[in-house]
Amino acid sequence: MSNTTPHVPSVGRTLDRFIKQDQAQFPNATGDLSQLLRDIAWASKIIHREINRAGLIDITGSYGTHNIQGEEQQKLDVIANVRFIRALKNGGEVCGIISEEDDDFIDTGNLNGKYIVAIDPLDGSSNIDVNVSIGTIFSIYRRKSPLGTPPVLEDFLQKGTEQVGAGYVLYGSSTMLVYTTGHGVNAFTYENSLGEYILSKPHLQTPDDGKIYSINEGNYNDLSEGVKNYLNYCKEKKYSARYIGSLVADFHRNLLKGGIFMYPATAKDKNGKLRLMHECNALAFIVEQAGGVASDGKQRILEIEPTSIHQRVPLYIGSKNMVEKAIAFNP
Numbered sequence: 001m002s003n004t005t006p007h008v009p010s011v012g013r014t015l016d017r018f019i020k021q022d023q024a025q026f027p028n029a030t031g032d033l034s035q036l037l038r039d040i041a042w043a044s045k046i047i048h049r050e051i052n053r054a055g056l057i058d059i060t061g062s063y064g065t066h067n068i069q070g071e072e073q074q075k076l077d078v079i080a081n082v083r084f085i086r087a088l089k090n091g092g093e094v095c096g097i098i099s100e101e102d103d104d105f106i107d108t109g110n111l112n113g114k115y116i117v118a119i120d121p122l123d124g125s126s127n128i129d130v131n132v133s134i135g136t137i138f139s140i141y142r143r144k145s146p147l148g149t150p151p152v153l154e155d156f157l158q159k160g161t162e163q164v165g166a167g168y169v170l171y172g173s174s175t176m177l178v179y180t181t182g183h184g185v186n187a188f189t190y191e192n193s194l195g196e197y198i199l200s201k202p203h204l205q206t207p208d209d210g211k212i213y214s215i216n217e218g219n220y221n222d223l224s225e226g227v228k229n230y231l232n233y234c235k236e237k238k239y240s241a242r243y244i245g246s247l248v249a250d251f252h253r254n255l256l257k258g259g260i261f262m263y264p265a266t267a268k269d270k271n272g273k274l275r276l277m278h279e280c281n282a283l284a285f286i287v288e289q290a291g292g293v294a295s296d297g298k299q300r301i302l303e304i305e306p307t308s309i310h311q312r313v314p315l316y317i318g319s320k321n322m323v324e325k326a327i328a329f330n331p
């Protein structure tokens with residue numbers, strides 16, 4: 001009997017173990033943020049399961065209501081919203097939530113919850129019924145108001161620089177959870193048969209340059225001269241145009257390959273379409289931690305002082321040199 005151990009490939013580190021080891025680096029850590037990340041991962045597993053059965057069970061189509069953004073809510077928007085809010089309430093770490101799908105902030109009743117969560121429960125709603133990648137986006141802040149009291153508006157209107165964690169879940173050909181707590185970006189792939197997220201892309205960095213630009217060119221006539229000139233520059237450089245119409249999916253592709261995603265202000269939407277608190281701050285934190293840049297065309301997204309829960313901002317995000325180039329065109 002040979003005594004050499006056969007080579008058994010390791011499955012990889014689970015999210016739970018990664019969170020535990022990450023927390024161990026911070027002697028004063030209480031474990032609350034770790035538990036909150038686990039609660040978000042848990043809720044995303046349930047959404048993953050429902051999305052995978054989207055065609056089989058009655059979760060496609062409109063819910064018949066509109067959210068404060070004036071958008072028709074899809075059934076999966078509402079289901080994802082309920083699932084995440086329930087997981088965050090039950091987890092006990094979160095005292096308040098702002099969701100893209102809810103007009104006002106949600107007091108979870110966890111008076112001793114230390115954290116605030118901003119969430120886009122289902123991103124890319126227009127792609128739900130056509131089996132194209134969709135996502136979830138989340139930001140985590142420490143509350144400003146004292147423990148033991150209900151959350152107040154000031155707890156939610158915090159600059160992106162105040163985030164203590166942020167990330168997204170991409171429900172694509174595989175389901176991935178990508179997040180940062182300010183110490184780099186790590187990506188985990190969901191292993192269905194094990195029901196576990198497995199570390200698949202540690203210490204993610206985005207290239208400083210790329211050859212992909214992502215924008216809805218259907219808005220071309222409503223774009224500023226600066227943006228039009230930058231688009232012409234991209235075409236002269238023979239960059240590839242890639243646009244899925246799900247922010248998380250477009251962002252993720254460009255993060256890995258190098259590229260720029262833009263949702264500028266248009267004549268119609270003076271502040272663009274995307275929400276500062278529910279979408280842009282989280283992705284800006286991720287991209288900066290990965291070496292990229294996020295701007296509204298004038299300033300760093302993370303420096304924007306929020307004035308309302310649902311405010312929209314123009315977004316230029318991705319590879320450092322490409323975003324700086326776009327801004328040089330004075331969009």
Ligand SMILES: O=P(O)(O)OC[C@H]1O[C@](O)(COP(=O)(O)O)[C@@H](O)[C@@H]1O
Pocket residue numbers: 071100120122123124125126216245246247248273
């Ligand atoms: O259809 P448009 O105008 O290109 O907008 C697409 C953008 O709108 C969004 O769908 C908005 O997000 P929601 O689906 O969460 O409302 C983004 O994911 C996407 O980047």
Ligand SMILES: [Mg+2]
Pocket residue numbers: 120122123124247279
């Ligand atoms: Mg969205």
Ligand SMILES: [Mg+2]
Pocket residue numbers: 077100120121122123124125
């Ligand atoms: Mg959404």
